Amino acid sequence: MAEVEESSKPLFAGLSDISISEDIPVEGDISVPVGSQNSDNDFSTLDEPVKDTILRDLRAVGQKFVHVMYPKKSSALLRDWDLWGPLLLCVTLALMLQGGSADSEEDGRPQFAEVFVIIWFGSVIITLNSKLLGGTISFFQSLCVLGYCILPLTVAMIVCRIVLLGGSGLVSFVVRLIVVTASFSWSTFASTAFLADSQPPNRKALVVYPVFLFYFVIGWMILTFSPSH
Amino acid sequence: MANTDFHLQFQEFEDEQGFTENNQGATTVTIDDPIKSRKQRKAPGTAFEEEDNDDQTELLSGQRKSAPFWTFEYYQTLFDVDSHQVKNRIIGSILPWPGKNFVEVYLRSNPDLYGPFWICATLVFAIAVSGNISSFLVHHGQPKFRYVPDFSKVTMAATAIYSYAGLVPLALWGFLTWRNRKITSLVSYSFLQIVCVYGYSLSIYIPAVILWIIPSEGLRWCSIVVALCLSGSVLVMTFWPAIRDDKPRINIAIISTIIILHVLLAVGCKACFFSTYETDPSKEHKEPLTATSISLSTQSK
Numbered sequence: 218m219a220e221v222e223e224s225s226k227p228l229f230a231g232l233s234d235i236s237i238s239e240d241i242p243v244e245g246d247i248s249v250p251v252g253s254q255n256s257d258n259d260f261s262t263l264d265e266p267v268k269d270t271i272l273r274d275l276r277a278v279g280q281k282f283v284h285v286m287y288p289k290k291s292s293a294l295l296r297d298w299d300l301w302g303p304l305l306l307c308v309t310l311a312l313m314l315q316g317g318s319a320d321s322e323e324d325g326r327p328q329f330a331e332v333f334v335i336i337w338f339g340s341v342i343i344t345l346n347s348k349l350l351g352g353t354i355s356f357f358q359s360l361c362v363l364g365y366c367i368l369p370l371t372v373a374m375i376v377c378r379i380v381l382l383g384g385s386g387l388v389s390f391v392v393r394l395i396v397v398t399a400s401f402s403w404s405t406f407a408s409t410a411f412l413a414d415s416q417p418p419n420r421k422a423l424v425v426y427p428v429f430l431f432y433f434v435i436g437w438m439i440l441t442f443s444p445s446h
Numbered sequence: 447m448a449n450t451d452f453h454l455q456f457q458e459f460e461d462e463q464g465f466t467e468n469n470q471g472a473t474t475v476t477i478d479d480p481i482k483s484r485k486q487r488k489a490p491g492t493a494f495e496e497e498d499n500d501d502q503t504e505l506l507s508g509q510r511k512s513a514p515f516w517t518f519e520y521y522q523t524l525f526d527v528d529s530h531q532v533k534n535r536i537i538g539s540i541l542p543w544p545g546k547n548f549v550e551v552y553l554r555s556n557p558d559l560y561g562p563f564w565i566c567a568t569l570v571f572a573i574a575v576s577g578n579i580s581s582f583l584v585h586h587g588q589p590k591f592r593y594v595p596d597f598s599k600v601t602m603a604a605t606a607i608y609s610y611a612g613l614v615p616l617a618l619w620g621f622l623t624w625r626n627r628k629i630t631s632l633v634s635y636s637f638l639q640i641v642c643v644y645g646y647s648l649s650i651y652i653p654a655v656i657l658w659i660i661p662s663e664g665l666r667w668c669s670i671v672v673a674l675c676l677s678g679s680v681l682v683m684t685f686w687p688a689i690r691d692d693k694p695r696i697n698i699a700i701i702s703t704i705i706i707l708h709v710l711l712a713v714g715c716k717a718c719f720f721s722t723y724e725t726d727p728s729k730e731h732k733e734p735l736t737a738t739s740i741s742l743s744t745q746s747k
Binding site: 346349419420422433441 | 529575
């Protein structure tokens with residue numbers, strides 16, 4: 218019997234040590250604010266000019282862009298997630314990949330809807346995958362990170378279009394290949410820098426691989442884009 | 447006398463290993479203790495596998511998939527694998543060993559859905575990418591051809607591969623369960639295990655598909671045959687113990703159906719996406735096996 222109690226001791230050891238001593242101040246005031254939000258007590262955002270509202274959101278999005286371009290292990294992307302940036306990037310990328318012209322004789326190139334669906338559906342599947350594998354990141358945080366890390370690929374798309382204006386020979390193909398490869402690895406590296414901490418350590422490779430596949434597919438679509446004129 | 451009374455009395459067994467010396471010299475049986483302690487360590491519901499003999503603990507824990515299927519935790523148990531486990535399973539499906547049954551050695555009682563899903567996804571994109579590259583290379587010299595990336599290949603490949611990996615295991619599982627009612631065999635597989643085997647057996651096709659970029663017909667057929675042999679043998683070795691006790695005609699029928707479906711998938715993918723003799727890409731989707739049709743038309747002339 219003694220051994221059984223002894224084995225249960227480590228579970229509750231120290232419980233009896235918790236006591237509220239007098240030198241910990243326990244005080245405060247409880248006041249219920251009447252009808253206003255906690256974060257802006259003195260000013261509500263309803264009265265400010267629209268320009269300020271839009272600029273504040275744009276500045277937040279822009280700050281996250283900077284975080285993606287110089288990926289350090291910061292939690293800014295995760296803390297205040299928003300989906301404006303991913304939406305902006307996804308629409309830009311899909312519009313540019315679509316070609317924009319109406320001549321579609323045997324157009325096998327991806328339509329706007331296909332690119333859009335691939336990006337969002339792919340992000341959702343990768344998020345589900347990481348949550349099923351035991352990740353601690355929330356659903357929208359992961360969508361936010363994956364969407365923001367498309368930024369290098371969008372930049373590569375712009376560069377590719379500019380390069381294609383000069384001609385579509387072998388040199389331009391090699392340049393485009395280098396640019397797309399660099400941006401695809403940058404995207405993967407940036408997103409793993411943000412996502413890797415939330416996974417159990419023996420499953421990191423399992424979570425990183427779908428991200429790699431996702432950006433590879435997007436990079437492939439960018440690389441094989443050919444203008445239609 | 448007091449000693450024998452002590453032996454006859456019921457004694458509590460301790461939770462931890464190695465504390466049995468406190469029993470004052472009684473000869474206690476300690477074979478069960480390591481297993482019992484490991485069971486009790488796993489009892490709180492976690493499924494950590496830090497040791498290498500993790501499959502032993504899984505066999506003994508006996509409480510897998512206890513959550514109902516409409517909760518998220520049920521699906522989390524289907525993804526309960528580590529990176530090295532997935533790597534081992536893929537290697538085991540590529541290199542079949544004559545004695546090792548894939549389900550017994552690698553899956554034990556822990557089938558996962560991570561492997562089949564992502565292997566099929568990789569295969570779909572590998573087929574689409576390689577198909578586009580190969581058609582680009584074939585038409586590279588022709589003056590009137592302008593390369594257009596063919597995106598419909600992705601949807602076609604996805605439909606074909608995911609339905610193969612989902613419907614064929616369903617049919618096979620249904621058939622095996624139906625036969626099991628009449629003839630009880632020692633080995634019966636659950637649906638998830640069959641899905642797992644089929645999913646991992648498709649992993650050999652990924653390097654084969656990448657090899658198909660090279661537009662040499664001999665190399666393509668060679669790689670198909672090698673891939674078919676390897677993955678087909680994994681499938682046959684897995685399912686042979688389950689149907690061994692059945693009538694020989696049914697045995698042969700099942701085995702040959704498995705092999706024929708596998709062959710159809712490989713040859714169909716190659717024919718639809720990688721024809722070497724296509725002349726007009728817009729007409730190519732409607733005609734599989736264009737190689738044979740062109741050779742037939744040239745013969746009839």
